[in-house]
Amino acid sequence: MIIGEKIKRLRLEKFLTQEELADRCELSKGFISQLERDLTSPSIATLVDILESLGTNLKEFFNEEEPEKIVFTREDFFEVEDEELGYKIDWIVPNAQKNDMEPILITLEPGGQYKEESAHEGEEFGYVLQGSVCIHLGEKKHRAKKGESFYYKCRKTHYISNCGKSPAKVVWISTPPSF
Numbered sequence: 444m445i446i447g448e449k450i451k452r453l454r455l456e457k458f459l460t461q462e463e464l465a466d467r468c469e470l471s472k473g474f475i476s477q478l479e480r481d482l483t484s485p486s487i488a489t490l491v492d493i494l495e496s497l498g499t500n501l502k503e504f505f506n507e508e509e510p511e512k513i514v515f516t517r518e519d520f521f522e523v524e525d526e527e528l529g530y531k532i533d534w535i536v537p538n539a540q541k542n543d544m545e546p547i548l549i550t551l552e553p554g555g556q557y558k559e560e561s562a563h564e565g566e567e568f569g570y571v572l573q574g575s576v577c578i579h580l581g582e583k584k585h586r587a588k589k590g591e592s593f594y595y596k597c598r599k600t601h602y603i604s605n606c607g608k609s610p611a612k613v614v615w616i617s618t619p620p621s622f
Contacts, residue, residue: 446490447481449504453497454479467496520548529555529605532622535614545620549603551576551611556604560597560621567617568594569603574611576603597621 454464454475461475468475470489477483478493485493487501494504521534529552539545549557551574559579569576575588581599586606595601605611615622 445481446484446504447479450493450497451479453494453499453504457497459497464493464496468492525558528558529553530557534622540620540622542620544616544618545622546614546616547622549613549615551603551605551613553605553608553610557602559600559602562599562601563597563621565597565617565619565621566594567597567601567615568592569613569615572612572614574605574609575607576611576613577606578603 454461459467461479462472464470465472465475468489470493474483478485491501494500515536519535519537521537522531523534524531531550533548533550534545535548536542536546551557569578569587570592571587571589573589575586576593578585578587578593578595578601580595580601585593587593588607603613603615
């Protein structure tokens, strides 16, 4: 494993020179220089001393945690279409079901609807980008058109449908994830 670059980055983050780090660890500046260029490898005990001087430990140093992805593009989306019910879903944040909320982009054809869901814990929010939709909550029906939003607790059976004559598009967010 190449560790020199990572040690150098940590050293520079602490605004230390090679000599200052070497002094703190009772090592030579030359050894630190060779280590940062991966020309030598430290013993475990020496690496522990270096990492302690840099304010970290072995576990944190070797943790290969993936950086969190913040921005998603069209290429990241995952799409599912149900021609029978007349909807298409784009998961606009991949693997969002592992998060606390799950946003999707749903397109409903005229007369189309998303599948009916039973009552469950959680809340749902939608913002209508195009067309108009009906939000079915138990026996009640509510209409939202382009530029309007909806929000409800999922205490009753529920689904949305396209109640207009043109396709409807909605950014729909569920918490906890349920799509």
